[in-house]
Amino acid sequence: MKKRHPYHALDKWVIELQSEGRHSVSLEELRKKFPKKSEAALKLNINRLIKKRSIVSVYRGYYLLIPPQYHRWGILPAVxxxxxxxxxxxxxxxxxLLSAAAQHGAAHQQPQEYFVIIPPPALKLTVKRGIKINFINKKKVDMRFVEKRKTATGYYNVSTPEMTAADLVFYAKRVGWMNRVATVLAELADEMKPEKLNVSFVKAIGVATLQKLGYLLDEVLEKKELAEALYKAARKARISFFTIPLMREAGRKRYAVSKKWKIIDNVQIEIDDL
Structure with a gap:
């Protein structure tokens, strides 16, 4: 009788997990499932499965189970x-940011990296087999402005179109500065709702972001209904505007100033062809 290889049990269990709809497993689960395996033997088996592209580590102690249709890439889509x-x-x-904008229909802005906003402490950038996950720290992550989207594996959290717009403005440097932000907003604005640009929203995003977003919607993109809703919410919330540059890095002298939004127009915005 042919002797069974000791790693066959692990292979079989991985297949069983996938048949149950599982797409991941932790090292701790593997240790509990195979308590008789030494740490060295277990890691040897794991490395063999990684070489076969059956699993891949995307974070220390956390492995994705790769179904046959994704073996070519050796990883699942981040979503x-x-x-x-x-x-x-x-x-x-x-x-x-750009990842959420793409989910909301900004199809021309498919990012090469996956943007995920988290509260402190920071997480290191993750790059695995062509997928780059960029974790961005935000002091306060307000889940009131987050939606749940369904996928083949469950659900994931994505910012609403309105919060996506605000984050794009706040993290403009991360996504390619204001020209890129304005180009994405031109598409994203179609998904934004005036009623969502309310007092709770303007209080959550910060005054500078509010002013810049309002200015871009109003005077650059001419999305007047959205801009007016934002402005009315700011007045209702008794938020005072202060004169600030659209981009601090571009300087602030000898430029026109928006009377309504108190924005120094120190950047020539050019919208990319959509």
Missing amino acids: LFIDGLMKYLGRKYYVS
Whole structure:
């Protein structure tokens, strides 16, 4: 009788997990499932499965189970595993910036990296087999402005179109500065709702972000209904505007100033062809 290899049990269990709809497993689970295996033997088996592209480590102690249709890439799309990873890490999060904009229909702005906003402490950038997850720290992650989207593996958190717009403005440097932000907003604005630009929203995003977003919607993109809703909410919330540059890095002398939004127009905005 042919002797059974000791690693066959691990292979079989991985297949069983996938048949149950699982797409990930932790090292701790593997240790509990195979208590008789030494640490060295277990890691040897794991490395063999990694070489076969059956699993891949996307964070220390956390492995994705790769179904046959994804063996070519050796990894799942980030949208399919980000929620499981963040639950494993015990972290609040939401997908944002260009990644969220793409989910909301800004199809021309497909990012080369996956943007995930988290509260402190920071997490290191994760790069695995062509997928780059950029974790961005935000002092306060307000889940009131987050939606749940369904995927083949469950759900994930993504910022609303309105919060996506605000984050793009606040983190403009991360996504390619104001020209890129304005180009994305030109598409994203179609998904934004005036009633969502309310007092709770303007209080959550910060005054400078509010002014810049209002200015871009109003005087650059001419999305007057959205801009007016934002302005009325700011007045209702009794928020005072102060004169600030659209981009601090571009300087602030000898430029026109928006009387309504108190923005120094120190950047020539050019919208990319959509």
